[in-house]
Amino acid sequence: MGKFSNCHSLLPNIYEECGVFGIYGHPEAANLTYLGLYALQHRGQEGAGICSSDGKNLYLDKSMGLVADIFTEKRLKKLSGNAAIGHNRYSTAGSSSLKNVQPFLVNYILGSIAVAHNGNLINAQNLKLELEKIGAIFQSNSDTEVILHLIARSIHDNPIERIQDALCRVMGAYSILFLDESQLIAARDPYGIRPLCIGLLDGAYVIASETCAFDLINAKYLRDVEPGEILVINERGLHSYNLLQQSTKKAYCVFEFIYFSRPDSYIFNYTPVNTIRKNFGRMLAKLSNRDADLVIPVPDSGVPAAIGFAEESGIPFDFGLIRNHYIGRTFIEPKHSIRHFGVKIKLNPVKDLLKDKRVIVVDDSIVRGTTSKKIVKMLRELGGAKEVHMCIASPPTIGPCFYGIDTPTRQELIASSHRIEEIRKYITADSLSYLTIEALKEVLPAPENYCLACFDGNYPIHFPKEESHQMSLLLV
Ligand code: AMP
Numbered sequence: 380m381g382k383f384s385n386c387h388s389l390l391p392n393i394y395e396e397c398g399v400f401g402i403y404g405h406p407e408a409a410n411l412t413y414l415g416l417y418a419l420q421h422r423g424q425e426g427a428g429i430c431s432s433d434g435k436n437l438y439l440d441k442s443m444g445l446v447a448d449i450f451t452e453k454r455l456k457k458l459s460g461n462a463a464i465g466h467n468r469y470s471t472a473g474s475s476s477l478k479n480v481q482p483f484l485v486n487y488i489l490g491s492i493a494v495a496h497n498g499n500l501i502n503a504q505n506l507k508l509e510l511e512k513i514g515a516i517f518q519s520n521s522d523t524e525v526i527l528h529l530i531a532r533s534i535h536d537n538p539i540e541r542i543q544d545a546l547c548r549v550m551g552a553y554s555i556l557f558l559d560e561s562q563l564i565a566a567r568d569p570y571g572i573r574p575l576c577i578g579l580l581d582g583a584y585v586i587a588s589e590t591c592a593f594d595l596i597n598a599k600y601l602r603d604v605e606p607g608e609i610l611v612i613n614e615r616g617l618h619s620y621n622l623l624q625q626s627t628k629k630a631y632c633v634f635e636f637i638y639f640s641r642p643d644s645y646i647f648n649y650t651p652v653n654t655i656r657k658n659f660g661r662m663l664a665k666l667s668n669r670d671a672d673l674v675i676p677v678p679d680s681g682v683p684a685a686i687g688f689a690e691e692s693g694i695p696f697d698f699g700l701i702r703n704h705y706i707g708r709t710f711i712e713p714k715h716s717i718r719h720f721g722v723k724i725k726l727n728p729v730k731d732l733l734k735d736k737r738v739i740v741v742d743d744s745i746v747r748g749t750t751s752k753k754i755v756k757m758l759r760e761l762g763g764a765k766e767v768h769m770c771i772a773s774p775p776t777i778g779p780c781f782y783g784i785d786t787p788t789r790q791e792l793i794a795s796s797h798r799i800e801e802i803r804k805y806i807t808a809d810s811l812s813y814l815t816i817e818a819l820k821e822v823l824p825a826p827e828n829y830c831l832a833c834f835d836g837n838y839p840i841h842f843p844k845e846e847s848h849q850m851s852l853l854l855v
């Protein structure tokens with residue numbers, strides 16, 4: 380086992396990127412949750428689950444795979460009731476199994492409760508150890524299970540206070556949904572790191588990670604679940620409690636705008652992702668100030684920024700790389716080696732567009748640098764491009780995320796240990812430009828409310844002392 384694997388085995392399950400959806404008060408609760416999860420599929424493709432309630436019992440179904448492959452009509456029919464929550468889980472290294480797929484459903488002294496969580500808790504290992512010492516048994520290696528144990532052990536006699544109790548003890552990012560026999564409860568951590576919004580459909584309340592889930596089912600956006608808010612939806616309507624310890628500082632994840640959320644969504648107080656992403660591209664064009672014949676995006680993540688870049692620079696835009704959207708997880712490579720097979724399986728250059736052109740390639744980010752390196756080589760060798768200029772619509776990624784975005788350790792992030800010129804040489808581009816942190820902030824509304832830690836190293840929530848060794852392992 381290599382050094383990283385050893386490190387990772389010591390670490391909590393920090394690689395969670397997820398999507399959540401919930402609905403209360405609709406006769407088609409499970410079907411609509413299925414559609415909501417389908418719209419949020421980009422937030423997690425490893426597995427999905429739905430838990431419904433008919434007022435007396437909770438029904439759970441979950442599986443590995445994609446939403447549309449898992450849920451047949453027959454399976455959805457069994458999820459009866461007018462309330463439901465659902466979850467999409469991201470494909471992650473090392474911890475891929477059904478036991479980690481949410482929602483989790485448990486029985487405790489007050490009845491049944493299910494949970495679906497987006498985000499990552501940074502003190503989960505510590506709490507887990509504490510709980511294990513007094514006899515708790517865990518079935519998954521997900522930090523979310525800790526919350527259920529804390530709820531079950533709380534001394535309060537109503538579920539809302541128990542949830543508040545549990546959430547006051549956890550640290551980190553959570554946009555989280557709970558479902559019991561009679562209510563749907565939504566909560567967001569005091570920093571508001573992950574998005575969570577409320578909508579209305581035929582008098583029923585819906586909650587989703589992103590508004591693209593509302594569009595598919597014709598729900599109307601009402602507002603965000605506020606950072607530090609617990610929202611209870613039951614037959615008496617919607618009630619808001621500000622029960623969590625309030626943080627004056629917000630820390631919305633800027634990476635939701637850069638890469639993770641869908642461009643047709645509105646997140647963090649109804650800010651349009653597409654516009655922000657395009658404006659990152661405009662800023663990048665101003666900063667790089669480069670002449671070329673063509674601007675092309677790395678599809679799909681670079682498309683809005685490339686359009687913004689082209690609009691600002693006046694350089695023609697086109698799709699010089701075509702993406703195959705139907706690739707599975709593994710490919711059987713033929714015995715005789717095929718040049719560029721690894722990247723060609725996903726992307727292929729449009730030769731007549733690229734031949735002898737000076738090309739600007741726009742992508743959202745560079746992590747390890749391997750994708751950019753392969754793309755540059757392919758555009759030159761297969762596409763016949765004369766010059767390849769790589770433009771990245773975010774600042775250099777120098778640190779890992781502890782709050783629910785899948786990033787490798789600091790050592791594996793190329794920009795943590797290499798200067799821009801060294802990265803340019805590595806990816807063999809004619810030039811390499813990044814957005815600056817200042818330019819990124821210029822595009823954001825109220826930039827002081829954002830977490831930029833993977834770019835500037837200012838982590839808004841620190842690991843507790845007992846778990847700081849884990850942070851240092853990832854920051855070495
Ligand atoms: P790399 O080859 O490691 O430099 O990866 C860069 C590519 O990964 C870019 O095309 C990004 O769009 C994409 N990317 C960035 N962040 C993530 C993430 N958290 N999960 C999956 N893909 C990502």
Ligand code: SF4
Pocket residue numbers: 572631632633634635779780781782783784830831832833834
């Ligand atoms: Fe988002 Fe980066 Fe902050 Fe993680 S560290 S929450 S990816 S901005």
